Amino acid sequence: MRVFVTGATGFIGSSIVADLISAGHEVVGLSRSDAGTEVLVRAGATVLRGDVNDLDTLRNAAEAADGIIHTAFNHDASDLKQHSENDRKVIATLGAALAGTHRPLVIASGTGLVQSATGRPVTETDAHAKSAVFPRAATEEAADALIDQGENVMVMRLPQVHDMRRQGRIQWHIDIATKQGHVAYVGEGLNRVPAVHVSDAARLFRGALEKGEAGARYHAVAEEGVTLREIAEAIGERLRLPVGPITPEEAPEYYGWLAELAIMDLPASGALTQQRLDWVPTGPDLLTDLRDRTTT
Template identity: 55%
Template sequence: MRVFLTGATGFIGSAIVQELIGAGHQVLGLARSEAAAQALVAAGATAHPGSLDDLDSLRRGAAATDGVIHTAFVHDFSDYAGAGAMDFRAVEAIGAALAGSNRPFVITSGTALLPPNRLATEQDAADPASAGAPRVPSEEAVLALAAQGVRSAVIRLPPSVHGPGDHGFVPALIRVAREQGVSAYIGDGLNRWPAVHRLDAARLFRLALEKGVAGSRYHGVAEEGIPIRELAGVIGRRLNLPVVAKTPEEAAAHFGWLAYFLELNSPASSLLTQQQLGWQPREADLLTDLAQGDYFQA
């Protein structure tokens, strides 16, 4: 299968490139710069010039391939609503190019848009009042494409997709600990984040592309929920810093933009995903990765 992949040089996308090529697929990767194009060619893929806001380039990429995996997203949390709107326009453009073809279209979403404070499953609809609200329209649009002849699927990823090269929430939490001189959590710290290794996530994207059922929601979750207090404890030990609690009132000043996500209590299950796609996480868990990986390299 020839696959159009957005976000192909990103943390997750670059792992998907290798997963797809290793399984015998060809990859056409969206490249917004010459450096990105060169990286894709070096990885064994073909570069497709364009960007997330160049809708014509997205349509051309989708039209020229047998299926699409969409992982690109502008992670600008100072304008999260704007990033979500851009993503929605990209999803609409790709979906229009695939309509009536029965080709697969797999997009990235997040467990943060699910109802909080209970174990969420794949059967849960996205919550417009959730922390992930800006991404809800994209998820709903993709699921609706199943009625338009697209084998569409959503993969919800947890706040922590970890592994070498991670530049997401956990590295941000480590940076805050270094800057503030303490490793902190909010309240009692018993709120939980699910997690998955990037290589396990990449394998799930391939399986959803190959075997996914139209209109399906899948969860890329290896660990249902890690208490934030445990995460802060590992960071404190590795940095030789005190581990302290911050009140909700203190959180914004201490953590900045990260406070909003650090207060999430969003455990999630992937039982149905594992049953339906035969996906089995097999890489290191988050706390093991923290202990053995490069998260604390200067």
């Protein structure tokens, strides 16, 4: 299959590119920089040079592809709403280019956009938040619009994706602990973060592309919920810092602007996805990658 990958130079996208190529697919990867282009060429991909918001370029690439994996996203938190609305247009453009062809489009989203009020892990069939409340949900709404039109669109909701170099938002906890000189968790630290190794996530994107069901939501979840206490202990071990609880009242001083996020309980299940796509995660777990971090 000739697969067009946006975000091909990113953390997850670059793993997807490597996985697709090793499985015999031809990859056209979007890159907006010389450095990204070099990495993609070395990986064996064809490069489309451009910005994801250049919708004409995007349309042409989508029309020439047998399938698309869309992972590009600008994570600059200072203008999340604008970036999310841009993503809505990008997805509409990709979908329009594939309209009526049944060629698959797999779109990256996050399990954090589905929240459970009861503490039950959220599932693939739970509804996502609305963009009026969480701007990032524009991505899921754009997918809904295409699915409603009968297009072969799937959403891949990602939990915390990790390897030994990167652990996403957990980097914030590491930075704060380094600054504060100790690692904290709030109360008993029982709030949870779901996780997946980047290699397992990449393989699952390919599974969805090759045999996914039009309109499906998949959860790339290997671990339903790693507690903040376990995460804090792994960070403490790696950084050789003391670890201990703080009260909810102390959280804003320790965490700063991250305080609200640091106490959220976000368990997510990937059981349906594992069944439907015959996906068995095999990569190291989050705590192993945290303890074996290649950077401090």
